[in-house]
Amino acid sequence: MADIAVFSRNRCTGVEQITDQTMRASCHLQDTLMDAFVEIIVKIPDLEITDAKVKINRFFRKEEFDTAERLQKVIGIRVGPGMKKIIRGLMGESEIGEELALMVEECCNGVILSFTKDVLIKAPKDILKERDFFENMVKENSRLYNSCAALAPGSPLVEGIEPPN
Numbered sequence: 001m002a003d004i005a006v007f008s009r010n011r012c013t014g015v016e017q018i019t020d021q022t023m024r025a026s027c028h029l030q031d032t033l034m035d036a037f038v039e040i041i042v043k044i045p046d047l048e049i050t051d052a053k054v055k056i057n058r059f060f061r062k063e064e065f066d067t068a069e070r071l072q073k074v075i076g077i078r079v080g081p082g083m084k085k086i087i088r089g090l091m092g093e094s095e096i097g098e099e100l101a102l103m104v105e106e107c108c109n110g111v112i113l114s115f116t117k118d119v120l121i122k123a124p125k126d127i128l129k130e131r132d133f134f135e136n137m138v139k140e141n142s143r144l145y146n147s148c149a150a151l152a153p154g155s156p157l158v159e160g161i162e163p164p165n
Contacts, residue, residue, distance in 0.1 A: 017114075034058055040107045049077050053068070053071070059096060071100060088101045109148065113147055116141075135157065139161060
């Protein structure tokens with residue numbers, strides 16, 4: 001029998017408010033090749049990253065890398081416009097750097113969405129009105145585009161919306 005490639009991926013992002021001035025966001029990524037956990041601490045109201053931790057349980061490359069040291073570079077970055085470009089620049093272009101950047105971005109997107117939840121609760125229950133509601137919300141705040149599965153490219157909620165640069 002021929003070998004058949006099998007790949008699965010689960011990514012879970014969570015955000016919790018620790019104190020009035022602090023939030024914790026985490027991203028756990030498990031797939032066939034990797035198992036990793038990233039956590040950032042964000043100061044409110046500045047939305048500045050004040051701490052970052054990583055734990056790599058499994059990675060498909062045998063290369064040596066210092067992920068904890070690399071992740072410390074994101075301390076001081078503010079969650080907001082331009083953060084993705086900054087994070088990707090700091091994490092580097094290696095495979096582990098790209099994965100870490102993706103996970104830190106997921107944490108930041110979780111923080112952004114946590115401030116958006118009150119608006120999301122007000123979405124109309126009618127499917128057609130709901131679609132218009134989300135489409136307008138993403139048009140007004142382009143940072144929401146691709147910030148979660150519901151607002152990702154290919155989702156009917158963002159169909160017809162041009163991705164931000």
